[in-house]
Ligand SMILES: Nc1ncnc2c1ncn2[C@@H]1O[C@H](COP(=O)(O)OP(=O)(O)OP(=O)(O)O)[C@@H](O)[C@H]1O
């Protein structure tokens with residue numbers, strides 16, 4: 001019974017950053033990085049999150065693992081509200097909820113050996129010690145395609161792809177349930193992206209992991225995701241099954257994102273028209289009133305400039321936030 005419940009539920013989640021105040025400090029301005037996001041992630045699934053740079057993907061991921069304190073809304077993990085629990089109480093969830101960071105260069109402590117980096121979580125959660133801990137570290141290195149000899153080396157001795165593998169081994173070390181994978185392959189060469197994705201998929205099968213997989217473009221997440229959420233200026237514009245999103249994209253923004261993916265089959269190319277987005281990408285400091293996408297939408301109507309559309313289920317399991325569907 002319990003397993004049918006979503007593993008993670010975000011309910012009207014917001015994360016605003018304060019970006020300065022007026023001369024007398026009376027009015028503050030906020031950057032609305034994550035603005036009223038409600039999604040659910042089921043046990044064992046991969047939920048892909050896509051959107052352009054700066055739309056709030058990393059901020060959402062970091063808020064989920066409580067590296068940021070949310071401004072409003074709720075994070076429900078396995079039925080428990082973890083939105084405002086203390087860092088001390090969060091410790092037990094740190095074991096269950098891990099994050100692989102976007103930048104494999106910045107996310108590893110350069111003064112620690114690989115063994116110390118991977119072993120840190122094992123120690124914090126008292127999982128193994130002594131020889132057992134060392135064996136576990138060796139196992140993890142082999143799991144991510146590195147060698148046990150690598151344990152005594154430092155991050156600067158590795159390539160970008162290898163560092164990302166170290167980051168993955170670190171997150172696996174505590175035997176988590178859900179991993180927020182923040183663009184785990186974007187910084188890597190195309191030739192090794194597929195290897196890392198395949199590895200993440202194998203790990204998921206073997207360990208029953210749940211992923212929130214963040215990426216810039218849809219071509220990267222299609223293959224790996226069960227469902228996909230499309231984000232624009234802090235808001236979720238569309239959520240549905242991965243195949244459904246490609247077959248039947250409803251939101252004008254999703255349609256534009258999809259049209260920018262090159263199609264290898266020339267037969268299809270004739271009917272494949274690229275939609276060039278007009279208008280500016282607005283800043284999350286002064287987001288447009290109404291629908292966040294109204295400044296670039298081909299179908300914009302008056303209501304879109306006035307009323308913010310809500311995410312609505314328009315077909316079974318297919319949610320869209322757009323006045324065209326109200
Ligand atoms: N710590 C912070 N303080 C202030 N503003 C921040 C902070 N972190 C992110 N932002 C801002 O929040 C917005 C969303 O940033 P975020 O890093 O979440 O975007 P993203 O979708 O992950 O982008 P990318 O694809 O480039 O990684 C941006 O406007 C960014 O400048």
Ligand SMILES: [Mg+2]
Nearest residue numbers: 057058059102
């Ligand atoms: Mg990011």
